[in-house]
Amino acid sequence: MPEDINRRWTLAARPVGFPKPSDFRLDEQPIPEPGHGQVLVATKWMSLDPYMRGRMNEATAASYTPGVEIGQPMQGTVVGEVLQSNYDGLAVGDMVEAGLGWQEYGVIDGATVRKIDPEAAPISTALGVLGMPGLTAYFGLFEVGRPVAGDTVVVSAASGAVGAVVGQLAKNAGCRVIGIAGTQEKVDYVVDELGFDAGINYKTEDVSGRLTELCPDGVNVYWDNVGGEISDAVIEQIAVKGRAVVCGLISQYNADPPPQAPRIAARMLLTRQARMEGFLVFQFAHRYDEGRVRLARWVSDGSLKYRENVVEGFENAPAAFIGLQSGANFGKLLVKVG
Numbered sequence: 024m025p026e027d028i029n030r031r032w033t034l035a036a037r038p039v040g041f042p043k044p045s046d047f048r049l050d051e052q053p054i055p056e057p058g059h060g061q062v063l064v065a066t067k068w069m070s071l072d073p074y075m076r077g078r079m080n081e082a083t084a085a086s087y088t089p090g091v092e093i094g095q096p097m098q099g100t101v102v103g104e105v106l107q108s109n110y111d112g113l114a115v116g117d118m119v120e121a122g123l124g125w126q127e128y129g130v131i132d133g134a135t136v137r138k139i140d141p142e143a144a145p146i147s148t149a150l151g152v153l154g155m156p157g158l159t160a161y162f163g164l165f166e167v168g169r170p171v172a173g174d175t176v177v178v179s180a181a182s183g184a185v186g187a188v189v190g191q192l193a194k195n196a197g198c199r200v201i202g203i204a205g206t207q208e209k210v211d212y213v214v215d216e217l218g219f220d221a222g223i224n225y226k227t228e229d230v231s232g233r234l235t236e237l238c239p240d241g242v243n244v245y246w247d248n249v250g251g252e253i254s255d256a257v258i259e260q261i262a263v264k265g266r267a268v269v270c271g272l273i274s275q276y277n278a279d280p281p282p283q284a285p286r287i288a289a290r291m292l293l294t295r296q297a298r299m300e301g302f303l304v305f306q307f308a309h310r311y312d313e314g315r316v317r318l319a320r321w322v323s324d325g326s327l328k329y330r331e332n333v334v335e336g337f338e339n340a341p342a343a344f345i346g347l348q349s350g351a352n353f354g355k356l357l358v359k360v361g
């Protein structure tokens with residue numbers, strides 16, 4: 024093991040508004056020894072996800088899980104290689120998905136990690152299209168959004184890890200799909216490469232006006248990754264019996280103070296007899312295997328494309344994570360470690 028040192032990114036301070044580099048601290052620890060039933064894992068790929076911003080806060084009544092303690096490693100999922108195993112189900116050399124957090128090495132109970140088949144797909148996909156973001160798209164779309172062929176589906180943060188999968192699955196299910204994204208390159212990507220029917224650049228275009236043109240019969244399913252003004256504009260055009268799937272609120276995660284309750288939404292839900300439903304991917308954990316099998320089949324037959332934004336080097340994780348808060352990433356954001 025190189026130098027027997029484990030580098031970890033820990034939480035140095037709770038951010039006020041947007042996170043900044045001084046909210047993170049790089050520390051060095053000895054590489055830990057696995058105990059009974061545990062494995063030592065060396066991180067190869069580290070996932071950076073919007074939910075991590077919430078974990079940097081003190082938990083509130085609205086939190087679904089406790090936050091990171093100051094001085095503790097940032098939470099998160101990695102793909103890595105088993106270096107030592109005291110767990111019967113895993114051997115040295117196995118590739119696994121594990122909740123190690125932001126660190127180069129970690130010890131974890133073998134029963135909590137998932138073995139990955141490196142022959143089936145690139146191992147990084149276990150953090151993206153075949154991992155939590157892909158599963159979010161699959162279960163959220165089909166179980167909460169419930170699109171039917173012919174529906175108009177609008178997706179915000181459309182080029183990202185979740186949005187790109189949602190749009191393609193909806194398209195493959197026979198829907199008209201419109202993506203909203205923050206650069207022209209991202210808009211062109213979802214239309215030209217992923218096959219969406221149209222795209223809207225929310226930074227340069229009038230979102231309400233474009234939606235009126237593109238969705239003359241209203242929006243049957245709105246996939247909400249962002250909240251805020253974009254979502255107000257879409258929900259204002261929700262169709263009768265439409266469904267707004269609240270997946271994420273990234274435009275609000277750094278808002279200080281936090282925004283108040285939706286006002287446009289309540290009126291539109293009433294008059295259009297529409298439904299707005301939030302969900303957490305974990306509620307479908309008992310069905311993850313089903314989701315992975317389906318997603319993997321679509322990736323292998325070419326009907327589901329994915330894009331990864333790879334940042335090289337463990338030391339660059341905070342800067343990449345800060346960039347994610349304002350759309351610097353283009354595709355699933357990953358750190359390649361080692």
Ligand SMILES: NC(=O)c1ccc[n+]([C@@H]2O[C@H](COP(=O)([O-])OP(=O)(O)OC[C@H]3O[C@@H](n4cnc5c(N)ncnc54)[C@H](OP(=O)(O)O)[C@@H]3O)[C@@H](O)[C@H]2O)c1
Pocket residue numbers: 072073074155156159180181182183184185186203204205206209248249253269270271272273274275302303304305347348349350351352353354355356
């Ligand atoms: N409910 C669940 O279980 C669950 C699970 C996974 C993810 N999520 C949520 O799903 C959403 C997407 O996650 P992801 O992993 O796929 O991330 P992502 O889309 O790959 O990356 C985040 C994107 O959000 C957009 N964004 C950032 N700030 C914004 C703002 N102020 N207004 C509008 N858009 C903004 C940016 O794209 P643009 O350049 O297009 O602005 C950025 O690239 C997040 O809200 C996340 O929290 C929820």
